[in-house]
Amino acid sequence: MPLLELRDLHIHFGATPAVDGVSLSLEEGRTLCLVGESGCGKSITALSIGRLLLMPPAHYPRGEILVDGRDVLRLRSRQLQSLRGGTVGYVFQEPGASLNPVLRVGTQIREALELHRPDSATEAEVLRLLRLVGIPAPESRIRDYPHQLSGGMAQRVMIAMGLASQPRLLVADEPTTALDVTVQAQIIELLQRLQGELGMAILLITHNLGLVTDIGDRVAVMYAGRIVEEGPATEILTRPRHPYTRALLRSVPELGRSSDRLAAIPGTVPSLGQWPAGCRFAPRCPEARPECGQRMPELKEISPGRTVRCPFSQDSEP
Amino acid sequence: MPEPLLEAKHVRVHFDVRQGLLSRGQGQVRAVDDVSLQVASGETLGLVGESGCGKTTLGRALIRLIPTTGGVIRFGGEDITRMEGAVLRERRRHFQMIFQDPFTSLNPRCTVSDILGEPLDIHGLTPSPEARTERIRELLRGVGLDPQHAHRYPHEFSGGQRQRIGIARALAVEPRLIVCDEPVSALDVSVQAQVINLLQDLQQQRHLAYLFISHDLAVVEHLCHRIVVMYLGQVMESGPAADLCREPLHPYTKALVSAIPVVDPASKRPRIMLGGDVPSPIDPPSGCPFHPRCPVAETRCRTEKPVLRTVDGGGSVACHRV
Numbered sequence: 001m002p003l004l005e006l007r008d009l010h011i012h013f014g015a016t017p018a019v020d021g022v023s024l025s026l027e028e029g030r031t032l033c034l035v036g037e038s039g040c041g042k043s044i045t046a047l048s049i050g051r052l053l054l055m056p057p058a059h060y061p062r063g064e065i066l067v068d069g070r071d072v073l074r075l076r077s078r079q080l081q082s083l084r085g086g087t088v089g090y091v092f093q094e095p096g097a098s099l100n101p102v103l104r105v106g107t108q109i110r111e112a113l114e115l116h117r118p119d120s121a122t123e124a125e126v127l128r129l130l131r132l133v134g135i136p137a138p139e140s141r142i143r144d145y146p147h148q149l150s151g152g153m154a155q156r157v158m159i160a161m162g163l164a165s166q167p168r169l170l171v172a173d174e175p176t177t178a179l180d181v182t183v184q185a186q187i188i189e190l191l192q193r194l195q196g197e198l199g200m201a202i203l204l205i206t207h208n209l210g211l212v213t214d215i216g217d218r219v220a221v222m223y224a225g226r227i228v229e230e231g232p233a234t235e236i237l238t239r240p241r242h243p244y245t246r247a248l249l250r251s252v253p254e255l256g257r258s259s260d261r262l263a264a265i266p267g268t269v270p271s272l273g274q275w276p277a278g279c280r281f282a283p284r285c286p287e288a289r290p291e292c293g294q295r296m297p298e299l300k301e302i303s304p305g306r307t308v309r310c311p312f313s314q315d316s317e318p
Numbered sequence: 319m320p321e322p323l324l325e326a327k328h329v330r331v332h333f334d335v336r337q338g339l340l341s342r343g344q345g346q347v348r349a350v351d352d353v354s355l356q357v358a359s360g361e362t363l364g365l366v367g368e369s370g371c372g373k374t375t376l377g378r379a380l381i382r383l384i385p386t387t388g389g390v391i392r393f394g395g396e397d398i399t400r401m402e403g404a405v406l407r408e409r410r411r412h413f414q415m416i417f418q419d420p421f422t423s424l425n426p427r428c429t430v431s432d433i434l435g436e437p438l439d440i441h442g443l444t445p446s447p448e449a450r451t452e453r454i455r456e457l458l459r460g461v462g463l464d465p466q467h468a469h470r471y472p473h474e475f476s477g478g479q480r481q482r483i484g485i486a487r488a489l490a491v492e493p494r495l496i497v498c499d500e501p502v503s504a505l506d507v508s509v510q511a512q513v514i515n516l517l518q519d520l521q522q523q524r525h526l527a528y529l530f531i532s533h534d535l536a537v538v539e540h541l542c543h544r545i546v547v548m549y550l551g552q553v554m555e556s557g558p559a560a561d562l563c564r565e566p567l568h569p570y571t572k573a574l575v576s577a578i579p580v581v582d583p584a585s586k587r588p589r590i591m592l593g594g595d596v597p598s599p600i601d602p603p604s605g606c607p608f609h610p611r612c613p614v615a616e617t618r619c620r621t622e623k624p625v626l627r628t629v630d631g632g633g634s635v636a637c638h639r640v
Binding site for chain 1: 368369476478479507508509510511512514515518533534535536537541564573574575576578579581582584589591592593595596
């Protein structure tokens with residue numbers, strides 16, 4: 001049984017659909033990267049796993065979210081509490097905005113411990129967690145307020161909080177986007193090391209395909225509320241089958257691959273609720289045919305563990 | 319090298335800061351500390367570094383948006399360092415700026431036509447209302463927007479389209495140099511390439527010079543002819559873009575290049591992991607500013623500040639170990 005399984009998940013905000021039939025699964029101890037641009041529904045999918053979206057306006061007209069076999073959408077509030085920050089730990093994009101500015105770092109981590117592991121809510125355990133995420137001199141750091149920390153340190157504190165409950169699944173929503181490149185590399189390395197030591201599964205939400213190479217076992221690419229392609233990371237990156245994945249890979253400049261002109265994708269990402277009919281990428285797709293605008297293509301399995309939502313997909317280099 | 323369009327010599331920008339709420343002790347941030355650079359006509363110079371390295375401050379200081387503490391700035395051979403008033407305003411026609419965030423750099427209460435018309439009016443560039451309207455339509459076409467949309471407000475456009483409006487505004491006065499401060503960082507990945515291509519096309523059509531400020535070395539390598547790498551207000555290394563990215567000399571540049579995520583899973587590039595964060599510019603390290611994070615630092619680096627010296631191939635580097 002997979003640790004996390006989404007089955008035909010639909011999320012609407014009022015009448016506007018934001019996630020439109022997403023199915024995913026993540027095995028214990030593995031990493032899945034959910035890749036896409038703003039508005040594709042990747043962060044909303046991540047938040048729904050802990051049922052963190054405000055209801056209303058959010059609601060779930062269809063689908064199931066199974067964590068360890070239990071449907072999150074049917075949990076009572078007490079069960080939800082043990083799930084959030086318990087079985088499922090979260091790390092968010094902006095560490096500066098996610099930490100409480102008026103509480104000391106140590107107090108915040110201890111709070112997470114008191115909720116989920118009250119027996120271990122000691123200063124020694126807080127120090128152990130801070131050491132685990134590579135914070136130097138944690139004895140003096142636990143008395144710091146968040147504003148006294150740099151971006152990289154604050155993100156490490158966030159990760160320490162996320163780990164306080166010894167989660168089996170860590171959901172990291174763009175954990176490195178607000179950080180400098182050299183610090184970004186540190187955080188990704190930290191997540192990899194922690195996964196090796198603690199054996200938890202990671203769901204990494206990102207728009208940066210470069211990070212996928214470093215950390216992802218599997219990748220799911222989202223566009224306009226739907227998954228367009230899913231499979232093993234190396235295969236998706238070297239032999240993308242959906243035109244959107246291909247275009248995305250080609251449009252990013254890469255160091256040492258000098259070219260005169262970037263292959264830009266025309267047009268813009270459609271906004272929520274203004275999704276075009278048929279295949280949603282068709283209006284921007286360089287390989288679109290007239291029939292693409294007629295009917296939404298199915299997500300089809302093209303080889304074991306590899307699915308693509310494009311009937312005309314062919315194998316090609318990125 | 320021909321006569322540079324923009325030349326900066328030993329430019330310094332220092333800010334006074336009060337440390338603590340009541341303490342009288344004053345600190346000083348050396349945001350830009352003795353930086354010299356040149357941009358030729360039609361050239362793109364990349365300014366790279368992590369947050370807090372002073373790249374934005376330098377970009378703004380060079381076009382006189384914030385005052386300098388020391389040094390000389392020349393534009394087209396003329397000293398503009400202390401220029402004021404109407405004379406400076408007239409010169410501003412030749413150097414414009416594109417900002418990072420297309421959502422906050424356009425006035426939400428002005429239509430596109432107002433936004434593009436204002437610089438035209440300030441510099442008296444269009445003799446009649448008809449000529450003004452026609453010029454605005456031409457500017458919109460030039461950046462790939464529909465001239466019919468001139469009466470719309472910024473919120474009616476997507477991020478990429480708004481950045482095009484920002485570019486059209488900079489182009490309105492036909493400048494010779496544009497300072498681009500992270501112009502694609504706020505955009506979606508699929509839209510970034512459109513804006514990068516547009517900047518390249520415009521440069522070829524109009525022989526524009528760009529000072530391109532970015533933290534993204536891959537974008538900078540693609541777009542720029544030469545690159546200057548900054549750390550804590552100082553230049554660590556500079557040189558031709560391709561050489562600097564292929565064979566970086568300075569340990570900081572090496573780490574920066576190796577930290578960039580690579581999509582190709584086959585490339586097992588060794589990664590140089592830097593410890594720690596960028597130190598506070600209020601209290602910069604002694605000697606070489608990079609020494610506390612440098613993997614090859616020696617005793618001398620802690621006390622003695624390395625001088626920027628020229629190396630083979632037209633670059634320069636500030637490091638004792640190179």
